[in-house]
Amino acid sequence: KQLLDAISDRAAQLADPAASAYPLSARLRALAALVDGGAPLWRSLLAADAEGTPPELEDLAVRLAPSALPMLATLRASADGAEALPDALRLLVCLSAAGAFRAGAPTQGELAEAACAAAADAFGRLEGASAPLRSEEAYGVLSAAFSSLALLLPPSIAPADLEETTFRELLPARLALLVAALGRSPVLMVRLRAIKEAVAVVEQARTLGMRGGLLAHTARQLAEAGFALALLGPLAHEEVLARAAPVLLLLREQRALGASVLRTLWHACARLPPTVSMRLASILCDVVAPTRADDALREALIDAVAAECSVRSGGTDEPDAALAADGESAAPARSLGVASALAALAPIFTSATPPAAARFALLLLRLIAVSDRGGSGAPEALAELRRCLVAHLRRGPPALRTSALAAFCRPLQRACGLPTTAADAEGGGYRSAHTSRTDGATPQ
DSSP states (O other), rough: OHHHHHHHHHHHHHOOOOOOOOOHHHHHHHHHHHHHHTHHHHHTOOOOOOOOOOOOHHHHHHGGGHHHHHHHHHHHOOOHHHHHHHHHHHHOOOOOOOOTTOOOOSSSHHHHHHHHHHHHHHTOOOOOHHHHHHHHHHHHHHHHHHHHHTTTTTSSOOHHHHHHHHHHHHHOOOHHHHHHHHHOOOOOOHHHHHHHHHHHHHHHHHHHSSTHHHHHHHHHHHHHHHHHHHHHHHHOHHHHHHHHHHHHHHHTTTTTTHHHHHHHHHHHHHHHHHHHHHHHHHHHHHHHTTTTTTHHHHHHHOOOOOOOOHOSSSSSTTTOOOOOOOOTHHHHHHHHHHHHHHHHHHHHHHTOOOOHHHHHHHHHHHHHHHHHHHHOOOHHHHHHHHHHHHHHHHOOHHHHHHHHHHHHHHHHHHHTOOOOOOHHHHHHHHHHHHOSSSSOOOOO
């Protein structure tokens, strides 16, 4: 009786953050040990052939139950909340097994919801210098915590719906951890493990997604979590990107791969090392090529390429429009890696609608003009752009070559005062430029 009283008093102290000077993780670990129904102390209180929970342990668990939600709130606000999460989940699982939440206050459903939200918040605040992102072993401890989190879901869920419900409830926290690892971990092995787990999430969604719009829900959660930004950030690596295609394909299938994601993809192509740039170009081809020729995704991609290269690909079709000849806006055009990436993307636009194919040809011409005028452009990149343009025109229909030649001739036409628009062809532009002389001489 004295020992049980001492345990009860000690548990009350550990459950009160103001009454203990121990770190959060240590307090949670100690509490979990005190209320673990499998511990020898609690087993000894049962008869040799008895099963279940000792009444003394159940009483202790019920007294500790009201501190569960405040503890999770403390976890969400703590700087080391992610590292303390496995201990917190173990404690909650022990309390749940002891019957702490059968009478409510909080209910099992409220507890599960709060625990999932706390996990998502804690993982979202992980910094690159934190232990779980610097060590594959420490990251594995956090990844394994989801099995404990799943045990907190209400037992009232129908067996047929349990797997899908568990997937939906845990998805925000799982994605928060994956995004933190992909975008902030300086350890390549951690990022490789994270992308492997992301692909497993997609495969699980496809397995369960025969009903209830689960695939669309998963794609939307991936987009909202910032998966593409994390994948394509400063830490992007070709080995990680090589494994990311299934996730990006799901985003494309569910129309969650919008213009902003394409802009991010091409931005990474333009800024990252050539090996990464070519890997991204290959991924873009895999994602966009299966779409129909008139799919809006192809237009969005050329918009992204044009915007990133600081070249306006719509509107006027004059290749010698005012373009920056130096600075960052012209830098992408001078990169051999970007030129090679554009060459890899060319088949997508050759098979696109005629307007999209013509826009791509004009974009290449503008980039060539910028690189040629800039003076500091790499000759290899300029040559690659020219080869890409010629190959694009040769693969396309005759109408593409005709429209491209017409566009190429416009600067010379304008310089000679010849008509370049429908209005000029009707006589306005030509006469205004060449018939205003009063000496009767014929214009040269």
